[in-house]
Amino acid sequence: MISNSLPAKSPPVFEGTPFIGGIMKFVKGPMQLMNDGYKRHGEVFTVPVLHKKFTFLLGPHVSGHFFKANDDEMSQKEVYEFNVPTFGKGVVFDVDHKVRAEQFRFFAEALKSAKLKVYVPYFVQEAQDFFAKWSQEGTIDFAKTFSELIILTASRTLMGREVRESMFHQVADLFHDLDMGMLPISVLFPYLPIPPHWRRDRARAELSRIFARIIQARRQSKAGEEDILQCFIDSRYEKVYGGRYLSDEEITGMLIATLFAGQHTSSITSSWTGLTMIQDKAVMRAAEEEQRQVIAKHGQELSLEALNDMKVLERCMMEALRLFPPLIMLLRQAKAPFAVTTSQGKTHVIPKGHVVATSPAYSHRLPHVFSRPDDFDPERFAAPREEDKAAPFSFIGFGGGRHGCMGSNFAILQIKSIWSVLLRGFEFELVDPFPEPDFESMVVGPKPCKVHFKRRKQPL
Ligand code: HEM
Numbered sequence: 487m488i489s490n491s492l493p494a495k496s497p498p499v500f501e502g503t504p505f506i507g508g509i510m511k512f513v514k515g516p517m518q519l520m521n522d523g524y525k526r527h528g529e530v531f532t533v534p535v536l537h538k539k540f541t542f543l544l545g546p547h548v549s550g551h552f553f554k555a556n557d558d559e560m561s562q563k564e565v566y567e568f569n570v571p572t573f574g575k576g577v578v579f580d581v582d583h584k585v586r587a588e589q590f591r592f593f594a595e596a597l598k599s600a601k602l603k604v605y606v607p608y609f610v611q612e613a614q615d616f617f618a619k620w621s622q623e624g625t626i627d628f629a630k631t632f633s634e635l636i637i638l639t640a641s642r643t644l645m646g647r648e649v650r651e652s653m654f655h656q657v658a659d660l661f662h663d664l665d666m667g668m669l670p671i672s673v674l675f676p677y678l679p680i681p682p683h684w685r686r687d688r689a690r691a692e693l694s695r696i697f698a699r700i701i702q703a704r705r706q707s708k709a710g711e712e713d714i715l716q717c718f719i720d721s722r723y724e725k726v727y728g729g730r731y732l733s734d735e736e737i738t739g740m741l742i743a744t745l746f747a748g749q750h751t752s753s754i755t756s757s758w759t760g761l762t763m764i765q766d767k768a769v770m771r772a773a774e775e776e777q778r779q780v781i782a783k784h785g786q787e788l789s790l791e792a793l794n795d796m797k798v799l800e801r802c803m804m805e806a807l808r809l810f811p812p813l814i815m816l817l818r819q820a821k822a823p824f825a826v827t828t829s830q831g832k833t834h835v836i837p838k839g840h841v842v843a844t845s846p847a848y849s850h851r852l853p854h855v856f857s858r859p860d861d862f863d864p865e866r867f868a869a870p871r872e873e874d875k876a877a878p879f880s881f882i883g884f885g886g887g888r889h890g891c892m893g894s895n896f897a898i899l900q901i902k903s904i905w906s907v908l909l910r911g912f913e914f915e916l917v918d919p920f921p922e923p924d925f926e927s928m929v930v931g932p933k934p935c936k937v938h939f940k941r942r943k944q945p946l
Pocket of ligand 1: 882884886888890891892896
């Protein structure tokens, strides 16, 4: 058992001016803070901010416990609780660990491989219909384009046929209000009485009413749709609540949580995948050549099997996610002290109560983890290099361990569907310089960047 009073072994403190020093460092942005802290202290350091202590664990050597520990040791609830007014009461971060474990079983069931086969034709159909509306050539911003497209596929695969076919715009507008109600200030004060929070609360209540009607109609008709909404309707608790089905309110909350986990992350990763490929002509040629080979083998149909054969495209996506992960910091609260040992062999004990942070954005750029880490080099994921597998938790774009992303396969297939349709039908060029990440936003995507597209005379 690790004692909670081992000051000699506590992480070094990176502060400056006592009490407010940490805040000043946070104000400069988390990337700058991690950069300065890493340069001064290495992989482990603590930043005190008011009454809280943030301990950073940067890189695979020190982040194993972060990812592997159970919820009683490393808890998400306290650090992600600001989501409760958005997701709603009674789900995810508003329930104890036992209930949450069951609810996460429902997510896992809805997103398991067998279901993905059903979702793939929807990804493809939505992408084909969407890009069919583009003219011969023009200028777009990927960030805007992909967020429009992904809310369409999300409504088809997640919220169901009823929403996609007859109330798409109404529901998309309500989700927009929910989204706009999630501001940096909401992390600290989720119930602050400000207009974006009022609009969020109104939208959340209206979504409850809409989904209650849909769920009741489905329960009566017993029509059994093939989407994530139906998975939640059919889900039953096992170890809690006397084994009952989810309530309408819980189903709505689970849907919103799934949408928030997948919407921006997927549209941002689609954008960076495109931007990085367009920037690197040799990689783009390899991805196009792969499409020709897949068409020769599978025909024009974008089936699950065809998508699974696109290894070059997948590596491009993973490399875009390594360089530009949309979730730049992952957080937990330490419920018990634990020890970590750095790559230099130094051991620190992180005390109970610390907020613990690890960072895909920072860890992915460490030169002892990925060679020439700032280069876009998708082949680093291919055998025999496989740099992502050199040590556990080297690649954490989808998190890892106990709370690793449950939608990663869903996201990979969706992004590959979109980019297959685009590569086959269009050619692209950057109009603006390659964009910087916008670190001001909650989920970090590219700053605006114009891209020129042109329909191929001869589709691939
Ligand atoms: C490229 C797209 C995506 C990225 C980069 C991404 C990234 C992540 C990351 C980093 C985590 C771990 C968070 C943490 O440890 O605190 C996570 C968790 C999660 N993601 Fe994703 N995600 C993506 C798409 C999706 C999609 C499409 C869905 C659902 C359809 C989804 C559902 C989830 C769920 C349910 C969790 C929580 C797992 C748990 O806490 O046990 N994600 N995701």
